[in-house]
């Protein structure tokens with residue numbers, strides 16, 4: 001759906017300093033060359049199958065379906081190696097970097113999930129790996145910092161700005177511009193300057209490629225609705241992509257409302273944000289009255305980003321996808337609900353998508369056929385969820 005090169009409608013583009021332009025162009029060229037290359041595709045899909053464990057299962061959630069009066073299928077990205085969808089993109093980009101002759105990858109990370117996926121891919125493919133992580137996040141996610149180091153990565157602690165994800169992205173972009181010869185910037189979501197949003201979308205589109213065939217096989221028809229959570233938007237765009245042309249299929253993106261969209265403690269970009277330019281792209285961002293990027297908040301570190309990928313801004317603008325905001329409370333409720341109901345502990349990010357079904361079940365026709373992407377597993381969130389309920393499990 002790209003119109004102008006690198007744009008989705010009026011969103012996207014390449015808003016980068018001169019020093020990065022060469023790197024971006026080199027990447028664009030390499031991707032053009034490899035994306036339809038038979039050997040590249042073979043290698044990528046062999047790794048997805050044998051190493052990541054794809055295709056991921058499509059699971060009919062019987063108890064939840066009965067309880068909510070719908071037919072609900074879960075696309076189990078939580079069963080992937082390293083526990084989430086992020087590995088699909090990390091392996092794809094690491095492989096591309098290797099083909100380009102790069103010896104080193106750098107990546108940003110918020111909660112550490114993308115850092116771990118990147119470090120994993122680097123270990124797998126024999127690349128050096130350095131991760132940029134905000135000081136705040138590194139302290140909150142000490143276990144993931146240890147994992148990255150164990151996997152052979154070097155972790156740089158970022159203290160600028162709010163010392164969180166957006167500052168880690170800025171720092172990684174800066175580092176890339178200083179060392180483009182041997183380094184690829186492995187961005188973790190469908191954001192940033194073109195060609196990143198397209199590359200990440202393509203690597204993650206394996207989710208809807210599989211799910212579309214799986215649900216046709218199971219039900220003999222397309223779903224009425226596809227639901228996914230949206231941080232930067234990579235698991236959502238990957239889940240939507242092969243359904244974009246199916247006009248009967250509603251596409252629902254669930255953003256993090258945090259404490260509520262009428263408070264300042266929120267990350268619901270498309271619900272409360274405005275169009276702007278940041279991190280190399282024109283898209284929607286949470287901004288203050290002066291157009292500065294606003295500090296954002298969500299209980300879910302993976303959704304705690306002040307922007308959203310440009311393709312989502314476009315799908316929002318043409319009303320092809322709908323975006324709803326789910327609060328912390330609703331997400332925690334859904335986290336506990338899925339655990340009890342189906343014996344599946346979802347990532348708190350993914351719980352935002354489950355919460356949508358709980359919140360909106362009454363408004364949907366009975367027996368609607370629903371596909372929900374479970375972007376990751378919830379082991380990483382257990383301590384925080386217990387704390388949310390007033391229980392310190394490490395006491």
Ligand SMILES: *Cc1c(COP(=O)(O)O)cnc(C)c1O
Pocket residue numbers: 084085086113114188189190229230231232233234235236302303347349350375376377
């Ligand atoms: C990082 C993460 C997300 C959010 O990222 P997207 O790019 O929006 O998909 C969602 N779920 C999980 C499990 C994550 O780790």
